[in-house]
Amino acid sequence: xxxxxxxxxxxRAGTTRGRLVAGGLLTALLxxxxxxxxxxVPSDPYGIQLDRALEPPSLAHPLGRDxxxxxxxxxxxxxxxYACGVAFGGVAAGAAFGIWLGAWAGYLGGRADRxxxxxxxxxxxxxxxxxxxxxxxxxxxxxxxxTAAVGIYSLPDFARVARSLSASLREENYVMAxxxxxxxxxxxxxxxxxxxxxxxxxALVSLRMGRAMAAASGLSFLGLGPPPxxxxxxxxxxxxxxxxxxxxxxxxxxxxxxxxxxLGFYLLGDGLGRSGGDSSR
Amino acid sequence: MKAGLARALDTAAVIxxxxxxxxxxxxxxxxxxxxxxxxxxxxxxxxxxxxxxxGLDQPLAVQLLRHAGRLLRGDLGVSLRSGRPVxxxxxxxxxxxxxxxxxxAAVGAAVALGGGVAAGADPSGRLxRVLDWVNLSILALPVYWLGMIMILxxxxxxxxxxxxxxxxxxxxxxxxxxxxAHTGAxxxxxxxxxxxxxxxxxxxxxxxxxxxxxxxxxxxxxLPNALIPAVTYFFMEGGRLLxxxxxxxxxxxxxxxxxxxxxxxxxxxxxxxxxVTCFIAACVTLSNAAADLLCRCLDPxxxxxxx
Numbered sequence: 001x002x003x004x005x006x007x008x009x010x011x012r013a014g015t016t017r018g019r020l021v022a023g024g025l026l027t028a029l030l031x032x033x034x035x036x037x038x039x040x041v042p043s044d045p046y047g048i049q050l051d052r053a054l055e056p057p058s059l060a061h062p063l064g065r066d067x068x069x070x071x072x073x074x075x076x077x078x079x080x081x082y083a084c085g086v087a088f089g090g091v092a093a094g095a096a097f098g099i100w101l102g103a104w105a106g107y108l109g110g111r112a113d114r115x116x117x118x119x120x121x122x123x124x125x126x127x128x129x130x131x132x133x134x135x136x137x138x139x140x141x142x143x144x145x146x147t148a149a150v151g152i153y154s155l156p157d158f159a160r161v162a163r164s165l166s167a168s169l170r171e172e173n174y175v176m177a178x179x180x181x182x183x184x185x186x187x188x189x190x191x192x193x194x195x196x197x198x199x200x201x202x203a204l205v206s207l208r209m210g211r212a213m214a215a216a217s218g219l220s221f222l223g224l225g226p227p228p229x230x231x232x233x234x235x236x237x238x239x240x241x242x243x244x245x246x247x248x249x250x251x252x253x254x255x256x257x258x259x260x261x262x263l264g265f266y267l268l269g270d271g272l273g274r275s276g277g278d279s280s281r
Numbered sequence: 282m283k284a285g286l287a288r289a290l291d292t293a294a295v296i297x298x299x300x301x302x303x304x305x306x307x308x309x310x311x312x313x314x315x316x317x318x319x320x321x322x323x324x325x326x327x328x329x330x331x332x333x334x335x336g337l338d339q340p341l342a343v344q345l346l347r348h349a350g351r352l353l354r355g356d357l358g359v360s361l362r363s364g365r366p367v368x369x370x371x372x373x374x375x376x377x378x379x380x381x382x383x384x385x386a387a388v389g390a391a392v393a394l395g396g397g398v399a400a401g402a403d404p405s406g407r408l409x410r411v412l413d414w415v416n417l418s419i420l421a422l423p424v425y426w427l428g429m430i431m432i433l434x435x436x437x438x439x440x441x442x443x444x445x446x447x448x449x450x451x452x453x454x455x456x457x458x459x460x461x462a463h464t465g466a467x468x469x470x471x472x473x474x475x476x477x478x479x480x481x482x483x484x485x486x487x488x489x490x491x492x493x494x495x496x497x498x499x500x501x502x503x504l505p506n507a508l509i510p511a512v513t514y515f516f517m518e519g520g521r522l523l524x525x526x527x528x529x530x531x532x533x534x535x536x537x538x539x540x541x542x543x544x545x546x547x548x549x550x551x552x553x554x555x556x557v558t559c560f561i562a563a564c565v566t567l568s569n570a571a572a573d574l575l576c577r578c579l580d581p582x583x584x585x586x587x588x
Binding site: 015118119121122125126127128129130131133134137138210214217218221222223224237241244245248251252255258259260262263266267270 | 291294295296298299302306309410413417418420421422423425426429430432433437520521523524525527528531532542543546547554558561562563565566
């Protein structure tokens, strides 16, 4: 950003703060809902009452009841646990493997780099959601398998970014000095390269959290998620779809939850990326 | 030229590994292919006969070579569900998906160009900030939820005719809007960023100093340079469109290859799954290579530097 005049830069800092605050608030709201929400909403998200199916919103049940008479608010609130669990677990796994592989590839270069990069290229030939879909199809439905599928879905991006960060940090004097002083490669990688690449990688984690939530609920939407009674947002969207004409809230509520959660992570990731330089996009 | 050759070799290598990966996928998927082909109620003898006829009793390496040979000849196997060649099943559904992708790409390009130029022309302005928040919001909208909201607004509330099915151009308006908005928003952000970088560049000051008007400097000098990363990204997104088509086609009940893939997974029609996957992966790899090539054509520096 060398050619940017000073007033412009200040302005960018202003929008960055706005993003961080808005993203942080939305993410905090999501985490709070996932942790404390089920205790605050007393209704049972699994209690089927067929005689009260599709009951419109009331004071006791602010979002009304779904097609099986279950409290919609309770289901959306419990769904936050599924969404957070799958996204955190999947992104953590994808980031751990992806960053480790990518950082080694970038640091070592040569043959290791060629092998790892080629493997990542092959994964990237299955575009975006298709990779998650195939992984889920291969592993079968279920909560743990969806989390693993989201991990595989997240891995290539982390590997790619970690590789390019590591390859450029490798040329830094302090890294070469550390290696020249006889530090083992593993130590150089962790102490110097990963520590200095942390900023952009953390921003990427936040962006990928949003993507992971969308992908996980997309899988549930297609019937590859946790089995039916689970209040997963994507599954709720799928079952609510049939009632779009008479009770659109069945689709609007879980979708809005999903949208706001993903938006929070995107804003946070975008803000973090901007405040820590512009190396991630 | 040398770089182009290297890129072509790279592309070929990736496609070769994709073939190996899908072959392994077929091996790892649960169930014995011979039993699946024979269908329920087949005797052990029939299954053994079929296994021999399909070459499934051969060593794995021989099977892999045969699998690759078939794929390279365009033979994607036979669908377990319909008994027809997977290639024919794809060919029957491909026009819908291609039309959807083309329409979505058109929507995406319009959104990207409009939003990107509007935001990039005055990066510190109010419009740019609002547009950036709008773009981020669009990116956070799950494509299938956006689709359902569109159905809710246009079909349920405004009474437009129900959508989906054959996938004629008119029916593709809403799906393309839902699918293309994503691509457009993502590309618009990249275009805005590179345009605002270009506005600070020395050659732009030169153009203004020589007396070019502001809009001429923007459109003739800054935009062509700023477009390079945006166009490259847009082509990379071509693959994402095929991936996103899976969900869009499901929501709008369009009978394209994305929906075919989903139903094939549900029916455990593995040859169809692998066939469609191979097809999409090949398309994506080729479109990425095309993006690279295009970038080289657009950017003289990349041509001279690497060639």
